[in-house]
Amino acid sequence: MDVLCKNSIELIQYARRIAVRQINLVQLMTFYSLGRWIVEVEQQGESRAKYGKQVIQKLSEELTQQFGKGFSGETLKNARKFYLIYANRISETVFSLFAVEKSKTVFSFFENKPPFTLPWSHYLVLMRIENENERNFYEIEAARSAWSVRTLQRQYNSSLYERIALSRKKDEVLRLASEGNVVSKPQDIVKQPTVLEFLGLEEKEKYAESDLETAIINKLQRFLLEMGKGYLFEARQKRFTYREDNYYVDLVFFNRLLRCYVLIDLKIDKLTHQDLGQMLMYVHYFDRYVKLPEENPTIGILLCKEKxxxxxxxxxPENSNIYASEYKLYLPDKKELQKKLKEWIAEEEGL
Structure with missing residues (x-):
């Protein structure tokens, strides 16, 4: 009986997931098709700007009368924009099968790689992103990490794309748009800067490191989201003893993707060479006495107010596996980061 119940529950959960994905894909294909037809009719008009408004208004009135809510002028404008942005996602054959022939066989094309992987609400956010590479990056990351709309909006507002890009080499920046943030080496988990606005701490001249640490622990889930993929929390103020002296690491994590320890030290002032030397000692200790033989070398990250x-x-030393990142208690200026990224890419191309 227990096996029957377990199998039945798993089957129903699976069926519901499939149904949700199917419904979502049908909705997106419908908006895509409506958007395409609107564009095609608009292109036949004498004055596109004026004629376009008339087309959308007339269609909205007809669809609302036929189906009720859900087809406002604003929704149809978004459908039009959706098609214009993602026009190359669907082949002519697939479009014809779905929108013209209304054939059920169209879904066989989507079994392995559906053209759209997120809900409509996510695409409403993505369509506001003008830069195609940046938009593709957020789409990949949102689908891969199952971000909610709120999380997607927060990651965009915190300039995640620019911050990761500024931490990479030029050829890796170009890959972000097609692969997302693939974590394969220590540098991939560092952002410049690290944004901690969700802690709710005021931006002031002086506060204790324990205040910052306590705020992070209280909002650990959101801190892990900001740090990136694969983090598992192990301890705060992790003590280890060496030659009768006690030392304390502020935060200790294990990253399951990189298969290594990640040590984080918090510095409320400008970073000094003593801070770097201390982290170097922490990393060496963990590599020699804590990590298992099959695990990779330990990574040290110093989160500081200024570096x-x-x-x-x-x-x-080279290849020390230690990184410094400034933290911000407020969302960064997105335009300033975009400008910095453009200048950095231009400089790399010049070299």
Missing amino acids: DDALVEITL
Whole structure:
């Protein structure tokens, strides 16, 4: 009986997931098709701007009279925009099968790789992103990490794409648009800067490191979301003893994707060479006495209010696996980060 109940529950859960995905895909294909037809009719008009408004208004009135709510002028404008942005996602054959022939066989084309993987509400957010590479990045990450609309909006507002891009090499920046944020090496988990606006701490001249640490622990789930993929929390103020002296690491995580420990130290002031040396000692200790033989070398991250890249470079040995990232208690200026990213890419291309 227990096996019957277990199998039945799993079957129903599976069936519901399939139904939700199917319904969502049908909705997106419908909006795509409506958007395409609107564009095709508009292109026949003498004055596209004026004629376009008339087309959408007339269609909205007809569909609302026939089906009720759900086909306002604003919704049809979004359908039009959806088609214009994602026009290359669906082949002529698939469009014809779905919108013209209304054939059920069209879904056989989507079994392995559906053209759209997110709900309509997510695409309403994505369509507001002008840069195609950035838009593709957020679509991949939202689908891969099952972001809610609220999370997608927060990640966009926090300039996740620009912050990851500024931490990468030029060829890796171009891959973000097609692959998303693939975590394969230590540098992939570092962002510049790290945004901690969700902690709710005021931006002020002085507060204790324990205040920052406590705020992070209280909102650990959102901190893990900001840090990225694969993080498992192990301890705060992790103590270890070496030659009768006690040392404390602020936050200890394990990253299951990189298969290594990640040590995080919080610094409320400007980063110093002593801070870097201390983290270097922490990393060496974990590598020699804590990590298992099959695990990868430990990563150290210093979250600081201010850092000097030249100081970091001259203090740390090459391939030290230690990284410094400034934290911000407010959302960064997106336009400023976009400008910085453009300048950085232009500089890389010049080199």
